[in-house]
Amino acid sequence: MDTLVSLSKRRGFIFQSSEIYGGTGSCWDYGPLGVELKQNIKRVWWRDYIQQRPDMVGLDASILMHPTVWKASGHVDNFTDPMVDCLECRRRFRADKVDETPWVHYCAATKGNKFTIPAGEPCSHCGERRTLCPDCGKGSLTAPRQFNLMFKTFMGPVEEDASLTYLRPETAQGIFVNFDNVAQSMRRKLPFGVGQIGKAFRNEITPGNFIFRTREFEQMEIEYFVNPRDTVEGKPADEYWHERWIADSLAWFQRYGLREENLRLREHEKDELAHYAKRTADVEYRFPIGWSELMGIANRTDFDLKQHAQFSGKALTYFDEERKEHVVPYVIEPSAGVDRALLAFLADAYQEEEVRGEKRVVLRFHPELAPVKVAVLPLLKKRDDVVRTAHAIRATLAKHWTVVYDDTAAIGRLYRRQDEVGTPYCVTVDVQTVGDSDKGESADGKVTIRDRDSMEQARVPIDTLPAVFLDLLSGGKWSAVASRFR
Ligand SMILES: [Zn+2]
Numbered sequence: 404m405d406t407l408v409s410l411s412k413r414r415g416f417i418f419q420s421s422e423i424y425g426g427t428g429s430c431w432d433y434g435p436l437g438v439e440l441k442q443n444i445k446r447v448w449w450r451d452y453i454q455q456r457p458d459m460v461g462l463d464a465s466i467l468m469h470p471t472v473w474k475a476s477g478h479v480d481n482f483t484d485p486m487v488d489c490l491e492c493r494r495r496f497r498a499d500k501v502d503e504t505p506w507v508h509y510c511a512a513t514k515g516n517k518f519t520i521p522a523g524e525p526c527s528h529c530g531e532r533r534t535l536c537p538d539c540g541k542g543s544l545t546a547p548r549q550f551n552l553m554f555k556t557f558m559g560p561v562e563e564d565a566s567l568t569y570l571r572p573e574t575a576q577g578i579f580v581n582f583d584n585v586a587q588s589m590r591r592k593l594p595f596g597v598g599q600i601g602k603a604f605r606n607e608i609t610p611g612n613f614i615f616r617t618r619e620f621e622q623m624e625i626e627y628f629v630n631p632r633d634t635v636e637g638k639p640a641d642e643y644w645h646e647r648w649i650a651d652s653l654a655w656f657q658r659y660g661l662r663e664e665n666l667r668l669r670e671h672e673k674d675e676l677a678h679y680a681k682r683t684a685d686v687e688y689r690f691p692i693g694w695s696e697l698m699g700i701a702n703r704t705d706f707d708l709k710q711h712a713q714f715s716g717k718a719l720t721y722f723d724e725e726r727k728e729h730v731v732p733y734v735i736e737p738s739a740g741v742d743r744a745l746l747a748f749l750a751d752a753y754q755e756e757e758v759r760g761e762k763r764v765v766l767r768f769h770p771e772l773a774p775v776k777v778a779v780l781p782l783l784k785k786r787d788d789v790v791r792t793a794h795a796i797r798a799t800l801a802k803h804w805t806v807v808y809d810d811t812a813a814i815g816r817l818y819r820r821q822d823e824v825g826t827p828y829c830v831t832v833d834v835q836t837v838g839d840s841d842k843g844e845s846a847d848g849k850v851t852i853r854d855r856d857s858m859e860q861a862r863v864p865i866d867t868l869p870a871v872f873l874d875l876l877s878g879g880k881w882s883a884v885a886s887r888f889r
Protein backbone atom coordinates (compact mmCIF):
# COMPACT_ATOMS: atom_id res chain seq x y z
CA MET A 404 0.00 0.00 0.00
CA ASP A 405 2.82 2.43 0.85
CA THR A 406 4.20 1.91 -2.67
CA LEU A 407 0.84 2.83 -4.21
CA VAL A 408 0.41 5.87 -1.94
CA SER A 409 3.84 7.21 -2.81
CA LEU A 410 3.50 6.49 -6.56
CA SER A 411 0.08 8.19 -6.48
CA LYS A 412 1.52 11.35 -4.99
CA ARG A 413 4.73 11.43 -7.02
CA ARG A 414 2.98 10.93 -10.35
CA GLY A 415 -0.08 13.10 -9.81
CA PHE A 416 -2.80 10.52 -9.15
CA ILE A 417 -3.84 11.25 -5.57
CA PHE A 418 -2.82 13.92 -3.05
CA GLN A 419 -3.70 14.32 0.61
CA SER A 420 -6.47 16.92 0.91
CA SER A 421 -5.35 20.34 2.22
CA GLU A 422 -1.82 18.99 2.53
CA ILE A 423 -0.18 22.40 3.09
CA TYR A 424 -2.34 22.77 6.22
CA GLY A 425 -1.35 19.36 7.53
CA GLY A 426 -4.07 17.42 5.74
CA THR A 427 -7.71 16.65 6.49
CA GLY A 428 -8.66 13.34 8.09
CA SER A 429 -9.05 10.72 5.39
CA CYS A 430 -9.86 13.15 2.59
CA TRP A 431 -7.99 12.83 -0.68
CA ASP A 432 -7.74 14.90 -3.86
CA TYR A 433 -7.47 13.35 -7.29
CA GLY A 434 -4.62 14.93 -9.25
CA PRO A 435 -4.32 15.40 -13.02
CA LEU A 436 -3.84 11.67 -13.73
CA GLY A 437 -6.15 10.49 -10.96
CA VAL A 438 -9.07 12.49 -12.27
CA GLU A 439 -8.59 10.99 -15.75
CA LEU A 440 -8.49 7.46 -14.32
CA LYS A 441 -11.56 8.11 -12.19
CA GLN A 442 -13.52 9.63 -15.07
CA ASN A 443 -12.59 6.67 -17.29
CA ILE A 444 -13.92 4.22 -14.68
CA LYS A 445 -17.17 6.16 -14.42
CA ARG A 446 -17.45 6.52 -18.19
CA VAL A 447 -17.10 2.81 -18.98
CA TRP A 448 -19.50 1.96 -16.14
CA TRP A 449 -22.10 4.40 -17.49
CA ARG A 450 -21.60 3.21 -21.05
CA ASP A 451 -21.84 -0.50 -20.18
CA TYR A 452 -24.76 -0.25 -17.77
CA ILE A 453 -26.79 2.80 -18.80
CA GLN A 454 -26.03 3.60 -22.41
CA GLN A 455 -25.87 0.08 -23.85
CA ARG A 456 -28.75 -1.58 -22.00
CA PRO A 457 -32.31 -1.06 -23.19
CA ASP A 458 -33.65 -1.73 -19.67
CA MET A 459 -31.62 1.01 -17.92
CA VAL A 460 -31.81 4.81 -17.58
CA GLY A 461 -29.71 7.33 -15.65
CA LEU A 462 -30.39 9.88 -12.93
CA ASP A 463 -28.51 12.61 -11.06
CA ALA A 464 -30.34 13.42 -7.82
CA SER A 465 -29.27 16.20 -5.47
CA ILE A 466 -27.03 15.52 -2.47
CA LEU A 467 -29.26 17.50 -0.08
CA MET A 468 -32.69 15.92 0.25
CA HIS A 469 -35.81 16.41 2.33
CA PRO A 470 -34.84 15.36 5.89
CA THR A 471 -37.82 12.97 6.10
CA VAL A 472 -36.14 10.85 3.42
CA TRP A 473 -33.65 9.74 6.06
CA LYS A 474 -36.34 8.97 8.61
CA ALA A 475 -38.17 6.83 6.05
CA SER A 476 -35.00 5.06 4.93
CA GLY A 477 -34.10 4.16 8.52
CA HIS A 478 -30.83 6.12 8.51
CA VAL A 479 -31.81 8.52 11.29
CA ASP A 480 -32.53 5.63 13.66
CA ASN A 481 -30.26 2.84 12.44
CA PHE A 482 -27.23 4.30 10.72
CA THR A 483 -25.17 4.40 13.88
CA ASP A 484 -22.00 3.04 15.48
CA PRO A 485 -21.55 2.49 19.24
CA MET A 486 -19.01 5.01 20.58
CA VAL A 487 -17.15 5.50 23.85
CA ASP A 488 -15.51 8.76 25.03
CA CYS A 489 -12.47 9.31 27.25
CA LEU A 490 -13.44 11.51 30.23
CA GLU A 491 -9.87 12.81 30.46
CA CYS A 492 -8.61 13.57 26.92
CA ARG A 493 -12.07 13.59 25.27
CA ARG A 494 -11.00 11.28 22.46
CA ARG A 495 -13.73 9.11 20.94
CA PHE A 496 -13.44 5.47 19.93
CA ARG A 497 -15.67 2.88 18.32
CA ALA A 498 -16.68 0.60 21.18
CA ASP A 499 -16.02 -2.54 19.13
CA LYS A 500 -12.59 -1.35 17.91
CA VAL A 501 -11.11 0.08 21.09
CA ASP A 502 -8.95 -3.00 21.70
CA GLU A 503 -7.66 -3.09 18.12
CA THR A 504 -4.93 -0.48 18.73
CA PRO A 505 -1.86 -0.50 21.03
CA TRP A 506 -2.68 0.99 24.42
CA VAL A 507 -0.86 3.29 26.85
CA HIS A 508 -0.41 1.94 30.38
CA TYR A 509 1.08 3.50 33.55
CA CYS A 510 2.17 0.37 35.39
CA ALA A 511 1.74 0.36 39.18
CA ALA A 512 4.08 -2.67 39.43
CA THR A 513 7.00 -0.60 38.01
CA LYS A 514 6.58 2.71 39.94
CA GLY A 515 4.05 4.01 37.42
CA ASN A 516 6.35 3.76 34.37
CA LYS A 517 4.66 4.38 31.01
CA PHE A 518 4.45 1.52 28.50
CA THR A 519 2.79 1.13 25.11
CA ILE A 520 1.40 -2.39 24.94
CA PRO A 521 0.42 -4.23 21.72
CA ALA A 522 -3.28 -4.33 20.84
CA GLY A 523 -5.32 -6.75 22.92
CA GLU A 524 -2.40 -7.94 25.07
CA PRO A 525 -2.05 -7.66 28.87
CA CYS A 526 0.82 -5.81 30.61
CA SER A 527 3.81 -8.17 30.93
CA HIS A 528 4.75 -6.68 34.34
CA CYS A 529 1.47 -6.63 36.25
CA GLY A 530 -0.75 -8.76 33.98
CA GLU A 531 -3.50 -6.13 33.86
CA ARG A 532 -5.66 -5.66 30.80
CA ARG A 533 -6.77 -2.33 29.37
CA THR A 534 -9.71 -0.67 31.09
CA LEU A 535 -8.84 3.03 30.62
CA CYS A 536 -8.46 5.19 27.51
CA PRO A 537 -5.95 3.51 25.15
CA ASP A 538 -4.57 6.90 23.99
CA CYS A 539 -3.82 8.80 27.20
CA GLY A 540 -3.82 5.81 29.56
CA LYS A 541 -5.48 7.92 32.30
CA GLY A 542 -9.14 8.65 31.59
CA SER A 543 -11.94 6.18 32.06
CA LEU A 544 -14.28 5.53 29.16
CA THR A 545 -18.02 6.24 29.07
CA ALA A 546 -20.56 3.52 28.43
CA PRO A 547 -21.17 3.01 24.67
CA ARG A 548 -23.50 5.55 23.04
CA GLN A 549 -24.98 5.37 19.54
CA PHE A 550 -23.40 7.90 17.19
CA ASN A 551 -25.08 8.65 13.84
CA LEU A 552 -22.75 8.50 10.84
CA MET A 553 -24.65 11.07 8.76
CA PHE A 554 -23.15 14.55 8.34
CA LYS A 555 -25.59 17.15 9.59
CA THR A 556 -25.99 20.54 7.98
CA PHE A 557 -28.48 23.40 7.90
CA MET A 558 -30.53 24.49 4.90
CA GLY A 559 -30.94 28.27 4.71
CA PRO A 560 -29.63 31.06 6.96
CA VAL A 561 -30.97 29.88 10.31
CA GLU A 562 -29.22 27.16 12.27
CA GLU A 563 -32.19 25.60 13.97
CA ASP A 564 -33.65 22.12 14.11
CA ALA A 565 -36.37 22.97 11.60
CA SER A 566 -33.73 23.55 8.90
CA LEU A 567 -31.60 20.52 9.80
CA THR A 568 -30.74 18.19 6.96
CA TYR A 569 -28.02 15.73 6.01
CA LEU A 570 -25.43 15.11 3.35
CA ARG A 571 -26.68 11.90 1.75
CA PRO A 572 -24.95 8.77 3.09
CA GLU A 573 -25.88 6.86 -0.10
CA THR A 574 -27.11 7.81 -3.55
CA ALA A 575 -29.78 5.08 -3.57
CA GLN A 576 -32.52 7.11 -1.87
CA GLY A 577 -32.47 9.70 -4.67
CA ILE A 578 -33.51 6.89 -7.01
CA PHE A 579 -36.27 5.53 -4.74
CA VAL A 580 -37.96 8.89 -4.25
CA ASN A 581 -37.89 9.43 -8.04
CA PHE A 582 -39.26 5.97 -8.85
CA ASP A 583 -42.61 7.25 -10.06
CA ASN A 584 -41.11 10.24 -11.95
CA VAL A 585 -38.80 7.95 -13.91
CA ALA A 586 -41.35 5.18 -14.53
CA GLN A 587 -43.98 7.66 -15.78
CA SER A 588 -41.79 10.04 -17.80
CA MET A 589 -39.88 7.21 -19.50
CA ARG A 590 -42.92 4.87 -19.82
CA ARG A 591 -41.05 1.99 -18.22
CA LYS A 592 -42.26 -1.57 -17.83
CA LEU A 593 -40.77 -3.88 -15.21
CA PRO A 594 -38.08 -4.98 -15.03
CA PHE A 595 -36.04 -1.78 -15.45
CA GLY A 596 -33.14 -0.13 -13.68
CA VAL A 597 -31.98 3.36 -12.76
CA GLY A 598 -28.27 4.09 -12.45
CA GLN A 599 -26.58 6.99 -10.73
CA ILE A 600 -23.04 8.14 -10.02
CA GLY A 601 -22.48 10.67 -7.25
CA LYS A 602 -20.89 11.68 -3.99
CA ALA A 603 -21.99 10.30 -0.63
CA PHE A 604 -20.79 11.16 2.88
CA ARG A 605 -20.34 9.11 6.05
CA ASN A 606 -18.79 10.43 9.22
CA GLU A 607 -16.73 7.27 9.77
CA ILE A 608 -15.01 7.12 13.13
CA THR A 609 -12.15 5.00 11.88
CA PRO A 610 -11.54 5.85 8.24
CA GLY A 611 -8.26 4.92 6.65
CA ASN A 612 -6.25 2.69 4.37
CA PHE A 613 -5.74 5.45 1.81
CA ILE A 614 -8.84 5.85 -0.40
CA PHE A 615 -10.37 2.55 0.80
CA ARG A 616 -12.49 4.11 3.54
CA THR A 617 -13.08 7.87 3.41
CA ARG A 618 -15.71 10.23 4.77
CA GLU A 619 -16.47 11.66 1.35
CA PHE A 620 -16.66 9.15 -1.48
CA GLU A 621 -18.32 8.50 -4.80
CA GLN A 622 -20.79 5.73 -5.56
CA MET A 623 -21.91 4.03 -8.76
CA GLU A 624 -25.31 2.60 -7.85
CA ILE A 625 -28.07 0.83 -9.70
CA GLU A 626 -31.57 0.17 -8.42
CA TYR A 627 -33.08 -2.55 -10.59
CA PHE A 628 -36.84 -2.85 -10.14
CA VAL A 629 -38.55 -6.18 -10.74
CA ASN A 630 -42.08 -7.53 -10.38
CA PRO A 631 -41.94 -9.89 -7.38
CA ARG A 632 -44.90 -11.86 -8.74
CA ASP A 633 -43.06 -12.74 -11.96
CA THR A 634 -41.10 -15.95 -12.37
CA VAL A 635 -38.03 -16.19 -14.58
CA GLU A 636 -36.51 -19.58 -15.40
CA GLY A 637 -38.42 -21.15 -12.54
CA LYS A 638 -37.22 -18.63 -9.93
CA PRO A 639 -38.93 -15.62 -8.37
CA ALA A 640 -37.92 -12.60 -10.52
CA ASP A 641 -36.03 -10.89 -7.68
CA GLU A 642 -33.89 -13.96 -7.02
CA TYR A 643 -33.25 -14.53 -10.72
CA TRP A 644 -32.14 -10.90 -11.27
CA HIS A 645 -30.04 -10.91 -8.12
CA GLU A 646 -28.04 -13.84 -9.52
CA ARG A 647 -27.73 -12.11 -12.89
CA TRP A 648 -26.41 -8.90 -11.32
CA ILE A 649 -23.88 -10.76 -9.18
CA ALA A 650 -22.49 -12.55 -12.24
CA ASP A 651 -22.51 -9.31 -14.30
CA SER A 652 -20.68 -7.39 -11.59
CA LEU A 653 -17.89 -9.97 -11.26
CA ALA A 654 -17.49 -10.10 -15.05
CA TRP A 655 -17.34 -6.31 -15.30
CA PHE A 656 -14.36 -5.99 -12.97
CA GLN A 657 -12.55 -8.77 -14.81
CA ARG A 658 -13.23 -7.18 -18.19
CA TYR A 659 -11.33 -4.06 -17.10
CA GLY A 660 -8.32 -5.87 -15.75
CA LEU A 661 -8.86 -7.27 -12.24
CA ARG A 662 -7.45 -10.78 -12.14
CA GLU A 663 -9.84 -13.61 -11.38
CA GLU A 664 -7.68 -14.89 -8.50
CA ASN A 665 -7.98 -11.48 -6.80
CA LEU A 666 -11.79 -11.52 -6.81
CA ARG A 667 -14.22 -13.59 -4.77
CA LEU A 668 -17.83 -13.56 -3.67
CA ARG A 669 -18.93 -13.44 -0.05
CA GLU A 670 -22.50 -14.06 1.09
CA HIS A 671 -23.73 -12.06 4.07
CA GLU A 672 -24.74 -14.25 6.99
CA LYS A 673 -28.34 -13.96 8.16
CA ASP A 674 -27.32 -11.94 11.25
CA GLU A 675 -25.22 -9.40 9.33
CA LEU A 676 -27.89 -8.62 6.70
CA ALA A 677 -29.09 -5.01 6.72
CA HIS A 678 -32.61 -4.56 8.08
CA TYR A 679 -34.04 -4.19 4.55
CA ALA A 680 -32.18 -7.01 2.81
CA LYS A 681 -33.38 -10.47 1.83
CA ARG A 682 -29.93 -11.47 0.59
CA THR A 683 -26.65 -9.60 0.05
CA ALA A 684 -23.48 -10.76 -1.67
CA ASP A 685 -20.25 -8.77 -1.63
CA VAL A 686 -17.69 -8.83 -4.39
CA GLU A 687 -14.42 -8.86 -2.47
CA TYR A 688 -11.02 -7.90 -3.84
CA ARG A 689 -7.62 -8.90 -2.54
CA PHE A 690 -6.51 -5.33 -1.66
CA PRO A 691 -2.99 -4.68 -0.27
CA ILE A 692 -4.77 -4.63 3.15
CA GLY A 693 -6.26 -8.10 2.53
CA TRP A 694 -9.61 -9.35 1.20
CA SER A 695 -12.14 -6.52 1.54
CA GLU A 696 -15.43 -5.39 0.07
CA LEU A 697 -15.23 -3.92 -3.42
CA MET A 698 -18.98 -3.74 -4.01
CA GLY A 699 -22.22 -5.15 -2.64
CA ILE A 700 -25.22 -6.55 -4.48
CA ALA A 701 -28.30 -6.49 -2.24
CA ASN A 702 -31.89 -7.61 -2.63
CA ARG A 703 -33.60 -4.71 -0.83
CA THR A 704 -37.07 -6.16 -1.46
CA ASP A 705 -39.92 -3.60 -1.44
CA PHE A 706 -38.68 -2.05 1.81
CA ASP A 707 -37.62 1.38 0.49
CA LEU A 708 -40.58 2.03 -1.81
CA LYS A 709 -43.01 1.00 0.94
CA GLN A 710 -41.28 3.21 3.51
CA HIS A 711 -41.33 6.26 1.21
CA ALA A 712 -44.97 5.61 0.30
CA GLN A 713 -45.84 5.51 3.99
CA PHE A 714 -43.88 8.64 4.98
CA SER A 715 -44.82 10.73 1.92
CA GLY A 716 -48.40 9.55 1.51
CA LYS A 717 -47.75 9.04 -2.25
CA ALA A 718 -48.32 5.64 -3.80
CA LEU A 719 -45.11 4.18 -5.22
CA THR A 720 -46.55 1.23 -7.08
CA TYR A 721 -46.53 -0.26 -10.55
CA PHE A 722 -49.64 -1.33 -12.42
CA ASP A 723 -49.29 -4.94 -13.52
CA GLU A 724 -51.30 -4.98 -16.80
CA GLU A 725 -51.37 -8.75 -16.98
CA ARG A 726 -52.76 -9.32 -13.49
CA LYS A 727 -54.70 -6.02 -13.40
CA GLU A 728 -53.36 -5.05 -10.02
CA HIS A 729 -50.91 -2.66 -8.38
CA VAL A 730 -47.66 -4.11 -7.04
CA VAL A 731 -44.76 -2.63 -5.12
CA PRO A 732 -41.63 -3.61 -7.08
CA TYR A 733 -38.73 -5.42 -5.45
CA VAL A 734 -35.33 -3.89 -6.03
CA ILE A 735 -31.90 -5.38 -6.65
CA GLU A 736 -29.08 -2.97 -5.81
CA PRO A 737 -25.59 -3.41 -7.28
CA SER A 738 -23.62 -0.72 -5.43
CA ALA A 739 -19.96 0.03 -6.06
CA GLY A 740 -17.58 2.69 -4.76
CA VAL A 741 -15.69 4.61 -7.43
CA ASP A 742 -12.72 5.23 -5.13
CA ARG A 743 -12.48 1.60 -4.09
CA ALA A 744 -12.74 0.46 -7.71
CA LEU A 745 -9.94 2.88 -8.58
CA LEU A 746 -7.76 1.51 -5.77
CA ALA A 747 -8.39 -2.06 -6.97
CA PHE A 748 -7.58 -1.21 -10.61
CA LEU A 749 -4.44 0.61 -9.47
CA ALA A 750 -3.29 -2.25 -7.23
CA ASP A 751 -3.95 -4.90 -9.87
CA ALA A 752 -2.20 -2.91 -12.62
CA TYR A 753 0.96 -2.29 -10.59
CA GLN A 754 3.94 -4.43 -11.56
CA GLU A 755 7.67 -4.28 -11.05
CA GLU A 756 9.83 -6.17 -13.49
CA GLU A 757 13.44 -6.33 -14.57
CA VAL A 758 14.34 -5.12 -18.05
CA ARG A 759 18.01 -5.38 -19.12
CA GLY A 760 19.18 -5.31 -15.52
CA GLU A 761 17.03 -2.31 -14.57
CA LYS A 762 13.84 -2.18 -12.55
CA ARG A 763 10.80 -1.20 -14.60
CA VAL A 764 7.63 -0.07 -12.81
CA VAL A 765 4.61 -0.44 -15.03
CA LEU A 766 0.89 0.09 -14.52
CA ARG A 767 -0.78 -2.38 -16.85
CA PHE A 768 -4.07 -0.51 -17.03
CA HIS A 769 -6.74 -1.62 -19.45
CA PRO A 770 -6.41 0.87 -22.36
CA GLU A 771 -9.89 2.24 -21.67
CA LEU A 772 -8.95 3.06 -18.09
CA ALA A 773 -5.42 4.39 -18.69
CA PRO A 774 -5.35 8.11 -17.78
CA VAL A 775 -3.18 8.98 -20.78
CA LYS A 776 -3.67 6.95 -23.97
CA VAL A 777 -0.72 8.17 -26.03
CA ALA A 778 2.47 10.13 -25.25
CA VAL A 779 4.16 11.93 -28.14
CA LEU A 780 7.91 12.21 -27.66
CA PRO A 781 10.45 14.01 -29.86
CA LEU A 782 13.76 12.17 -30.12
CA LEU A 783 15.70 15.39 -30.72
CA LYS A 784 14.32 18.51 -29.12
CA LYS A 785 17.02 20.66 -30.72
CA ARG A 786 15.45 20.09 -34.12
CA ASP A 787 12.56 22.53 -34.68
CA ASP A 788 10.93 20.39 -37.35
CA VAL A 789 10.96 17.31 -35.09
CA VAL A 790 9.37 19.27 -32.23
CA ARG A 791 6.84 20.92 -34.53
CA THR A 792 5.79 17.59 -36.00
CA ALA A 793 5.43 16.07 -32.52
CA HIS A 794 3.19 18.95 -31.38
CA ALA A 795 1.07 18.60 -34.52
CA ILE A 796 0.61 14.86 -33.91
CA ARG A 797 -0.39 15.52 -30.31
CA ALA A 798 -2.97 18.10 -31.41
CA THR A 799 -4.48 15.70 -33.98
CA LEU A 800 -4.74 12.77 -31.58
CA ALA A 801 -5.98 14.97 -28.71
CA LYS A 802 -9.23 15.50 -30.60
CA HIS A 803 -10.05 11.89 -29.72
CA TRP A 804 -8.03 10.93 -26.65
CA THR A 805 -6.03 12.26 -23.72
CA VAL A 806 -2.56 12.68 -25.20
CA VAL A 807 0.55 14.30 -23.73
CA TYR A 808 3.74 15.73 -25.20
CA ASP A 809 6.97 15.36 -23.23
CA ASP A 810 10.51 16.40 -24.16
CA THR A 811 12.01 16.90 -20.70
CA ALA A 812 14.36 13.88 -20.69
CA ALA A 813 16.13 11.35 -22.88
CA ILE A 814 13.92 8.82 -24.65
CA GLY A 815 14.67 5.88 -22.32
CA ARG A 816 13.58 7.86 -19.30
CA LEU A 817 10.52 9.25 -21.10
CA TYR A 818 9.40 5.68 -21.84
CA ARG A 819 9.88 4.67 -18.18
CA ARG A 820 7.82 7.65 -17.02
CA GLN A 821 4.95 6.68 -19.29
CA ASP A 822 5.17 3.01 -18.21
CA GLU A 823 4.93 4.13 -14.60
CA VAL A 824 1.60 5.91 -15.19
CA GLY A 825 0.23 3.18 -17.46
CA THR A 826 0.24 4.96 -20.85
CA PRO A 827 -0.41 2.13 -23.32
CA TYR A 828 1.37 3.68 -26.34
CA CYS A 829 4.16 6.14 -27.09
CA VAL A 830 4.83 7.83 -30.44
CA THR A 831 8.38 8.90 -31.17
CA VAL A 832 9.25 11.49 -33.82
CA ASP A 833 12.83 11.33 -35.09
CA VAL A 834 15.02 12.74 -37.84
CA GLN A 835 13.85 10.12 -40.37
CA THR A 836 10.29 11.33 -39.83
CA VAL A 837 11.09 14.85 -41.02
CA GLY A 838 14.20 14.18 -43.16
CA ASP A 839 17.62 15.86 -43.07
CA SER A 840 18.25 18.24 -45.97
CA ASP A 841 21.91 18.82 -44.93
CA LYS A 842 22.62 15.15 -45.50
CA GLY A 843 20.27 14.90 -48.46
CA GLU A 844 17.95 12.48 -46.62
CA SER A 845 14.28 12.85 -47.41
CA ALA A 846 11.44 12.61 -44.90
CA ASP A 847 9.73 9.20 -44.60
CA GLY A 848 6.66 10.65 -42.85
CA LYS A 849 6.65 7.76 -40.38
CA VAL A 850 6.88 7.59 -36.59
CA THR A 851 7.68 4.83 -34.12
CA ILE A 852 4.89 3.47 -31.94
CA ARG A 853 5.92 1.63 -28.80
CA ASP A 854 3.67 -0.81 -26.96
CA ARG A 855 3.79 -0.53 -23.15
CA ASP A 856 3.30 -4.20 -22.34
CA SER A 857 5.60 -5.91 -24.88
CA MET A 858 7.90 -2.87 -25.36
CA GLU A 859 7.87 -3.76 -29.07
CA GLN A 860 7.93 -1.05 -31.69
CA ALA A 861 6.41 -0.52 -35.12
CA ARG A 862 7.09 2.17 -37.73
CA VAL A 863 3.83 3.71 -38.91
CA PRO A 864 2.91 6.50 -41.40
CA ILE A 865 1.76 9.66 -39.55
CA ASP A 866 -1.52 9.90 -41.48
CA THR A 867 -2.58 6.41 -40.31
CA LEU A 868 -2.16 7.21 -36.59
CA PRO A 869 -5.81 8.07 -35.79
CA ALA A 870 -7.00 4.81 -37.40
CA VAL A 871 -4.24 2.76 -35.76
CA PHE A 872 -5.04 4.10 -32.28
CA LEU A 873 -8.78 3.74 -32.81
CA ASP A 874 -8.07 0.06 -33.46
CA LEU A 875 -5.60 -0.41 -30.57
CA LEU A 876 -7.61 1.54 -28.00
CA SER A 877 -10.86 -0.25 -28.75
CA GLY A 878 -9.51 -3.74 -28.14
CA GLY A 879 -7.29 -4.40 -31.19
CA LYS A 880 -4.30 -6.64 -30.43
CA TRP A 881 -0.86 -5.04 -30.68
CA SER A 882 0.58 -8.04 -32.54
CA ALA A 883 -2.11 -7.86 -35.23
CA VAL A 884 -1.74 -4.09 -35.71
CA ALA A 885 2.08 -4.17 -35.66
CA SER A 886 2.21 -6.96 -38.25
CA ARG A 887 0.43 -4.72 -40.78
CA PHE A 888 3.47 -2.41 -40.81
CA ARG A 889 6.27 -4.93 -41.27
ZN1 LIG B 1 -7.90 9.58 27.04
Ligand SMILES: [Zn+2]
Nearest residue numbers: 510526528529
Ligand atom coordinates in the same frame (compact mmCIF):
# COMPACT_ATOMS: atom_id res chain seq x y z
ZN1 LIG C 1 1.39 -3.15 34.24
